[in-house]
Amino acid sequence: MTVEFRSALRAxxxxxxxxxQISSEGAANYIWSQLAQPGxxxxxxxxxxxxxxxxxxxxxxxxIAEAQGNVIGMxxxxxxxxxxxxxPVTDPVLAPYAKMEIPDTLYISSLALHExxxxxxxxxxxxxxxxxxxxxLGLNGLSLIDYAVNTGARRFYERHGFxxxxxxxxxxxxMIRVAGEAYLMYRP
Numbered sequence: 631m632t633v634e635f636r637s638a639l640r641a642x643x644x645x646x647x648x649x650x651q652i653s654s655e656g657a658a659n660y661i662w663s664q665l666a667q668p669g670x671x672x673x674x675x676x677x678x679x680x681x682x683x684x685x686x687x688x689x690x691x692x693x694i695a696e697a698q699g700n701v702i703g704m705x706x707x708x709x710x711x712x713x714x715x716x717x718p719v720t721d722p723v724l725a726p727y728a729k730m731e732i733p734d735t736l737y738i739s740s741l742a743l744h745e746x747x748x749x750x751x752x753x754x755x756x757x758x759x760x761x762x763x764x765x766x767l768g769l770n771g772l773s774l775i776d777y778a779v780n781t782g783a784r785r786f787y788e789r790h791g792f793x794x795x796x797x798x799x800x801x802x803x804x805m806i807r808v809a810g811e812a813y814l815m816y817r818p
Contacts, residue, residue, distance in 0.1 A: 638692035647676030653742035703743035705756040726798035730814040735773040736764040771818040778811040
């Protein structure tokens with residue numbers, strides 16, 4: 631079956647949010663729960679966030695993989711810049727991650743494929759796109775955060791030139807599905 635890669639459309643926002651939920655191990659639901667109105671579905675919150683324009687978490691920063699007209703995967707990435715005026719992150723669950731950034735890199739916040747589409751070389755194609763985009767933007771490479779318990783993903787990223795450059799402890803929370811360490815990975 632032929633897989634096509636394309637830039638995301640605003641109409642993809644809900645599927646982007648669904649895939650972001652898969653890759654975030656509960657972090658997306660935690661963040662969206664902080665923004666939700668009482669009784670609001672968390673996927674609706676995520677979809678509305680990705681439907682925005684000209685912000686980091688936007689459909690505009692997503693690449694879609696599609697087969698037979700169905701979204702089968704996506705990569706969300708945006709440029710990390712040092713902002714000395716940014717307020718410190720005080721949320722105890724999110725604060726450890728806020729310290730794990732490499733300025734002037736293209737940060738891959740999510741690379742997710744639906745079941746049945748993994749281990750077919752699509753992740754490699756997403757990374758090639760990201761690397762080309764980082765080069766076009768004059769950035770110093772790619773960065774991402776991965777969880778230590780996700781050994782398959784870590785091996786995948788290491789095979790494609792990433793190395794671990796920092797670690798932090800994951801703050802336990804009932805919505806977060808992983809424990810232990812998180813890794814900041816970098817590919818020049």
